Amino acid sequence: MKQYRWGIIGTGHIAGQFSEGLQILPQAILYAVASRNKEKAEEFAYRYKVQKAYGSYSELLNDPAVDIVYIATPNHLHFSLAAEALNAKKAVICEKPMGLSPDEVEQLNQLSEKNHVFLMEALWSAFLPSMLKTKQLVQEGVIGRPLIVKADFGIHPKYDPNSRLFDPSMGGGSVYDIGIYPLFMALYMFGVPQQIKALSVPAPTGVDMTTLMMLKHKNEMVSLLSSSFACNLKSDATIAGEKGTLRLDRMFHMPTKLFLQKENEENETEIPLCFEGNGYNYEAAEVMKCMDKGEIESTIYSHAMSKALADIISNVLTEINEHNN
């Protein structure tokens, strides 16, 4: 079994969660962590049993022993750090959104191809047993002809104009942060949409606070989606077809329960699923599985899908800016 030395960039909330996910994977060595502040890196290294602590991101990227870099900084830094890592010939898994425009994502995809280095956006939901099972059941025709995806994601963080969630210069806004999950769900299940409509209410900083999105896909499939920083929403997802509905329970983007409601049956039935770890282990395992095979992208969540998601987000934001302000 080949082992890989991981380097973690950033020491915030998700860097910790991801490191916990890595801890259960025998192929993964928690080798290095980098912070803008050496003490923070050392604290993180102690907490998650990481071998090395660096006081700058560049030091980690210049360490020849690092095989794979996980980028867990605010959104506005993803592109430059991912590009730096790919140019240093490190495999990259970058937090979502991988870029703040389709052009940034395309440039990263091209760098990955040019340097023949693995690249994947950390859209962890794509690799969860609940999401994979949902896709499989839809493809097997369990709900008949699929027609409608409904998904929302709403949280209510304290308003802080300087936080990564609300600051436009850090890539803030509900679509980039959480709306990306309902949009991903629509793309993952129904493919690239042909038409996109969006309505939004802005936060005082100008980023989108609450956004409603409608997508029309091929074969009469449609998606009705929303995201909000103004209130908690149920944050579940359903896929309805002519013969029934699949429902991913609340916080549908995480390891969660999956239910099937057949058209002629009175009650929903729960589909049995088996989860291991905190969920972040699945995307990390996919990176190493692809690297074992010498691949530079995942077939489950490919370069093209990241680009397609960036295109959808860009269309949503353009629609909001043109029509709603």
Ligand SMILES: NC(=O)c1ccc[n+]([C@@H]2O[C@H](COP(=O)([O-])OP(=O)(O)OC[C@H]3O[C@@H](n4cnc5c(N)ncnc54)[C@H](OP(=O)(O)O)[C@@H]3O)[C@@H](O)[C@H]2O)c1
């Ligand atoms: N997959 C998921 O479930 C999930 C969940 C939450 C967030 N995310 C994504 O993960 C990324 C980070 O989110 P988070 O919740 O972990 O954020 P966070 O707790 O604020 O951590 C971000 C880290 O980035 C580093 N950083 C570099 N420049 C910074 C700046 N100008 N301001 C603040 N921090 C800066 C900091 O680490 P140092 O100080 O150590 O350098 C900080 O700890 C975002 O892109 C977000 O979309 C994903």
